[in-house]
Amino acid sequence: MSGDLALQTPPLTWLDVGAAADVPYQGARRVETDKGAIAVFRTVDNDYYAVMDKCPHKGGPLSEGIVHGRHIACPLHNWSFSLETGEAVGVDAGKGCTPTVPLKIENARIFLGLR
Amino acid sequence: MAFHSEPVAKPRIVVIGAGMAGGRIVEEILKRDDRMFDISIIGAESCATYDRIQLSPVLAGEKTFEQIVTHSQDWYDLNGVKTHFGCWVQGIDRDARRVVLHDGQTIAYDCLILATGSDPIRLPLPGADLSGVVAFRDLHDVDLMQKAAEAGGEAVVIGGGLLGLEAAYGLAKRGMKATVIHLVDVLMERQLDEAAGRLLEKALAERGVSAVLNAQSEAILGETHVEGLKLKDGRVIPASLLVMAVGIRPHVEPAKSAGLTVERGIVVDDQMRTSDPFIFAVGECVQHRGQCYGLVAPIWDMCRTLADVLTGKNPQAAYLGSELATRLKVSGVDLYSAGQFNGGDGCEDIVFRDPARGVYKRIVIKNDQLVGAVLFGEAADGGWYFDLIKKGESIGEIRDTLIFGQAVTEALAGVDPNAAVAAWPDDTEVCGCNGVSKGAVVAAISGGADTLDKVRGCTKASASCGSCTGIVEQLLKVTLGDAFKAQTGPKPMCKCTHHGHAVVRQAIVEQGLKTIPDVMQALKWETPDGCSSCRPALNYYLLCAWPREYQDDPRSRFVNERNHANIQKDGTYSVVPRMWGGVTSARELRAIADVVDKFNLPMVKVTGGQRLDIFGVKKEDLPAVWADLNAAGMVSGHAYAKALRTVKTCVGSEWCRFGTQDSTGLGIRLEQDTWGSWMPHKFKMAVSGCPRNCAEATIKDFGVICVDSGYELHVGGNGGIHLRGTDLLCKVATEAEAREYSMAFVQFYREDAWYLERTAPWIERVGLEAIKAKLFDEETRKALMARFLESQAVFQVDPWAEHAPQSEPAKVFSPLADLRSEKKEMAR
Ligand SMILES: Cc1cc2nc3c(=O)[nH]c(=O)nc-3n(C[C@H](O)[C@H](O)[C@H](O)COP(=O)(O)OP(=O)(O)OC[C@H]3O[C@@H](n4cnc5c(N)ncnc54)[C@H](O)[C@@H]3O)c2cc1C
Ligand code: SF4
Ligand code: FES
Numbered sequence: 001m002s003g004d005l006a007l008q009t010p011p012l013t014w015l016d017v018g019a020a021a022d023v024p025y026q027g028a029r030r031v032e033t034d035k036g037a038i039a040v041f042r043t044v045d046n047d048y049y050a051v052m053d054k055c056p057h058k059g060g061p062l063s064e065g066i067v068h069g070r071h072i073a074c075p076l077h078n079w080s081f082s083l084e085t086g087e088a089v090g091v092d093a094g095k096g097c098t099p100t101v102p103l104k105i106e107n108a109r110i111f112l113g114l115r
Numbered sequence: 116m117a118f119h120s121e122p123v124a125k126p127r128i129v130v131i132g133a134g135m136a137g138g139r140i141v142e143e144i145l146k147r148d149d150r151m152f153d154i155s156i157i158g159a160e161s162c163a164t165y166d167r168i169q170l171s172p173v174l175a176g177e178k179t180f181e182q183i184v185t186h187s188q189d190w191y192d193l194n195g196v197k198t199h200f201g202c203w204v205q206g207i208d209r210d211a212r213r214v215v216l217h218d219g220q221t222i223a224y225d226c227l228i229l230a231t232g233s234d235p236i237r238l239p240l241p242g243a244d245l246s247g248v249v250a251f252r253d254l255h256d257v258d259l260m261q262k263a264a265e266a267g268g269e270a271v272v273i274g275g276g277l278l279g280l281e282a283a284y285g286l287a288k289r290g291m292k293a294t295v296i297h298l299v300d301v302l303m304e305r306q307l308d309e310a311a312g313r314l315l316e317k318a319l320a321e322r323g324v325s326a327v328l329n330a331q332s333e334a335i336l337g338e339t340h341v342e343g344l345k346l347k348d349g350r351v352i353p354a355s356l357l358v359m360a361v362g363i364r365p366h367v368e369p370a371k372s373a374g375l376t377v378e379r380g381i382v383v384d385d386q387m388r389t390s391d392p393f394i395f396a397v398g399e400c401v402q403h404r405g406q407c408y409g410l411v412a413p414i415w416d417m418c419r420t421l422a423d424v425l426t427g428k429n430p431q432a433a434y435l436g437s438e439l440a441t442r443l444k445v446s447g448v449d450l451y452s453a454g455q456f457n458g459g460d461g462c463e464d465i466v467f468r469d470p471a472r473g474v475y476k477r478i479v480i481k482n483d484q485l486v487g488a489v490l491f492g493e494a495a496d497g498g499w500y501f502d503l504i505k506k507g508e509s510i511g512e513i514r515d516t517l518i519f520g521q522a523v524t525e526a527l528a529g530v531d532p533n534a535a536v537a538a539w540p541d542d543t544e545v546c547g548c549n550g551v552s553k554g555a556v557v558a559a560i561s562g563g564a565d566t567l568d569k570v571r572g573c574t575k576a577s578a579s580c581g582s583c584t585g586i587v588e589q590l591l592k593v594t595l596g597d598a599f600k601a602q603t604g605p606k607p608m609c610k611c612t613h614h615g616h617a618v619v620r621q622a623i624v625e626q627g628l629k630t631i632p633d634v635m636q637a638l639k640w641e642t643p644d645g646c647s648s649c650r651p652a653l654n655y656y657l658l659c660a661w662p663r664e665y666q667d668d669p670r671s672r673f674v675n676e677r678n679h680a681n682i683q684k685d686g687t688y689s690v691v692p693r694m695w696g697g698v699t700s701a702r703e704l705r706a707i708a709d710v711v712d713k714f715n716l717p718m719v720k721v722t723g724g725q726r727l728d729i730f731g732v733k734k735e736d737l738p739a740v741w742a743d744l745n746a747a748g749m750v751s752g753h754a755y756a757k758a759l760r761t762v763k764t765c766v767g768s769e770w771c772r773f774g775t776q777d778s779t780g781l782g783i784r785l786e787q788d789t790w791g792s793w794m795p796h797k798f799k800m801a802v803s804g805c806p807r808n809c810a811e812a813t814i815k816d817f818g819v820i821c822v823d824s825g826y827e828l829h830v831g832g833n834g835g836i837h838l839r840g841t842d843l844l845c846k847v848a849t850e851a852e853a854r855e856y857s858m859a860f861v862q863f864y865r866e867d868a869w870y871l872e873r874t875a876p877w878i879e880r881v882g883l884e885a886i887k888a889k890l891f892d893e894e895t896r897k898a899l900m901a902r903f904l905e906s907q908a909v910f911q912v913d914p915w916a917e918h919a920p921q922s923e924p925a926k927v928f929s930p931l932a933d934l935r936s937e938k939k940e941m942a943r
Binding site: 022060 | 642670672677682685
């Protein structure tokens with residue numbers, strides 16, 4: 001499933017998934033898709049990121065984790081991931097990666113880049 | 116050296132005894148010169164060298180044998196030392212210079228070192244040869260005791276000295292009922308004065324060790340196995356295990372049969388030489404200037420001296436005797452004694468007592484010098500006093516403040532408390548147990564060991580009895596300067612800060628910090644918004660400190676608390692409705708059954724805390740499940756929270772033929788008092804109606820055992836990974852008092868413990884005495900309860916009711932959007 005969502009051909013379709021304000025500050029919301037759930041995050045600096053909502057360790061729902069800096073700590077076993085790259089960081093660095101999903105904000109709406 | 120050996124061959128050193136002195140002398144010789152000798156060591160015990168002192172923690176289950184090995188077989192092999200473990204020296208042939216082993220083997224030596232230790236004294240009582248009668252000296256004895264303890268029952272320990280008390284404590288910790296029989300009327304009378312002895316007696320009683328004083332043993336009863344001990348006054352104390360810990364006697368065979376001069380011990384001169392110039396002796400087997408020792412500190416001095424002499428490093432080295440200090444290794448009992456404490460002619464005493472805190476200190480001064488100290492309840496300054504005793508300098512200048520300890524004394528004298536330590540010469544011994552010098556500690560610190568734990572790890576300093584911990588910390592300060600000062604807590608909370616939990620909690624209260632960003636700003640956090648370990652802790656500390664003002668931060672809560680349910684491995688949740696005191700009704704059971712059917716939930720399970728856990732709920736269904744359970748009158752069981760979980764009860768006097776009080780009713784009331792209260796960690800309670808303890812109250816954070824005359828209150832139990840039985844807090848007469856104590860205890864725990872620290876490790880850290888001191892003082896107790904009730908007024912709300920489906924926050928339980936092909940429309 002992972003490669004499917006990377007920036008590849010065919011071109012991205014940008015889909016409006018909701019109002020930026022509906023994602024809680026330092027929190028996340030889920031977007032359900034046929035390819036699995038996507039977690040949309042909002043950080044302490046008001047940046048938005050989206051990654052697949054499935055921890056590469058044992059599938060924990062990353063959207064339920066604690067957002068810190070530009071990182072997310074998985075709720076099941078506390079691995080931390082970079083929201084920018086999807087890579088595991090800290091003590092678990094190098095052990096796994098969750099695919100990132102292109103995201104842009106326009107007119108206070110969130111758009112995800114999907115195929 | 117005048118060894119007669121082949122010109123090329125190295126002189127052969129043979130050590131008899133692979134105990135603490137044997138292992139140490141080999142190490143000291145190798146440290147000075149690892150090529151000079153061909154070394155062999157013979158030990159009657161079949162294992163390599165271990166730290167005998169630590170047998171007490173092994174018996175108590177606080178350490179494993181592997182953790183106490185000091186010189187392993189590998190260590191000897193690596194250093195080219197030949198070992199003969201499990202071998203017994205039968206004789207020494209001084210003319211031929213060789214030793215004869217039990218199996219007839221002979222080993223030749225150029226230089227022989229005796230390190231044969233001592234034997235436990237066995238009282239010649241009738242029945243002393245029954246099985247189940249053991250000494251407390253080696254690993255084998257500990258094994259026997261552990262096996263006996265597995266069967267439970269009663270243990271009697273004869274001898275109320277250091278060793279006997281440690282044995283009794285270890286056995287009590289392993290679940291036996293332990294009684295110490297002591298000849299005189301003060302425990303550890305050789306180290307303690309009467310007042311400290313009484314405090315010790317009390318502290319031991321709280322740990323399940325009772326003492327029978329002024330008691331003379333007459334006979335050990337039993338047919339083949341010990342069944343009890345009969346005292347001179349006719350009393351019989353039942354026992355399935357009897358430990359004799361009445362003293363030791365230097366093990367002087369085979370020195371004696373070889374014709375060496377032996378009195379009480381093997382007589383040696385200041386260079387540890389026996390009456391034969393080629394034979395030396397170190398450790399408990401020796402008698403030096405008329406004195407035999409039973410502690411390790413002198414052993415290290417002896418070994419250093421002998422190694423200096425043998426390697427020629429300092430042929431004039433001399434051992435001049437040792438001052439002794441003792442610390443009792445019973446967790447939570449702080450007891451230290453050094454020097455002459457019993458006074459005598461020309462001695463003056465200074466005594467300090469604080470009965471509320473269980474602190475007693477007495478120092479003895481003679482001719483303007485400190486000559487002795489007994490500390491009970493607060494013994495951190497032991498090492499400092501001991502140092503003053505050893506130095507023997509005039510204490511005239513600091514006499515007024517001496518009893519208040521080092522910090523006060525040096526602050527008032529305007530001395531930087533670190534200056535003195537900094538001025539010590541490098542070879543000053545810091546850790547008596549492990550013989551570590553100041554130089555070795557400083558070298559380790561300079562080499563990167565920048566915390567107490569790391570110093571312990573690489574030098575063993577302060578890792579045994581702990582009396583030198585303060586000095587090691589001072590050396591850290593002196594060596595690291597500001598780098599150490601920055602590290603204000605024992606351990607930083609997490610990688611985002613230098614500060615430990617205690618400092619952060621204090622700063623929140625003292626500086627009036629009221630939000631997480633405020634704390635991070637004031638304490639110079641190194642990350643923009645912390646991490647998943649500090650944020651939940653800060654959120655808790657703030658809401659504990661400012662129940663009315665602080666605005667809870669759900670984004671700094673773990674998912675379970677944010678979603679008010681337990682996340683399971685597949686991302687679904689389980690919910691536990693509260694069943695007060697474990698009591699339920701047909702209506703509640705029906706509502707649970709209906710929810711299970713309606714949401715098609717796969718499993719319902721009875722939990723360890725007597726509640727029903729409903730599994731497999733999807734996140735988006737949570738608000739609806741709660742609403743249905745709420746409609747039947749049920750509220751959240753907080754099974755997911757760092758908060759009061761359950762109060763387990765038995766049926767008590769209402770139904771049970773043994774019940775003495777209404778344990779179910781009390782359990783319900785305790786649960787009603789405390790539910791909803793946020794805590795540093797999960798918190799469990801139980802109430803049993805009689806000492807049969809069907810509700811298992813003695814492994815709970817707060818447990819009540821009802822008895823005819825009232826309620827026994829127990830604290831600090833934990834059934835988790837590290838099983839810990841409770842400590843008895845006190846007994847109270849009425850239910851009202853039991854509730855008051857429970858609330859005061861909870862509040863003290865809330866205010867004092869570190870986040871994620873359960874009551875069991877918390878109590879081990881702060882000590883039961885500190886808790887008693889708070890709770891037994893009526894004013895403090897009432898104030899704690901008042902603060903608890905204040906916070907309950909805010910926090911006793913049911914999160915499930917707050918988040919029922921209609922509510923605004925419930926929105927976040929559903930997806931932001933659903934793009935799945937079968938539901939194309941947005942679900943917001
Ligand atoms: C449970 C316990 C707790 C203690 N707690 C403390 C404490 O807190 N602080 C403190 O300072 N001290 C404490 N001590 C005392 C301390 O352990 C001793 O002072 C120290 O072990 C003595 O060392 P040693 O080498 O002289 O004797 P040991 O360590 O007894 O070593 C002697 C060794 O020689 C062997 N041996 C004897 N004869 C022969 C032979 N003929 N052939 C071969 N081998 C032989 C023995 O088997 C033994 O292994 C404690 C002791 C015990 C038992
Ligand atoms: S603890 Fe005592 S009162 Fe309670 S059920 Fe058991 S036997 Fe009965
Ligand atoms: S499933 Fe995410 S850390 Fe284990």
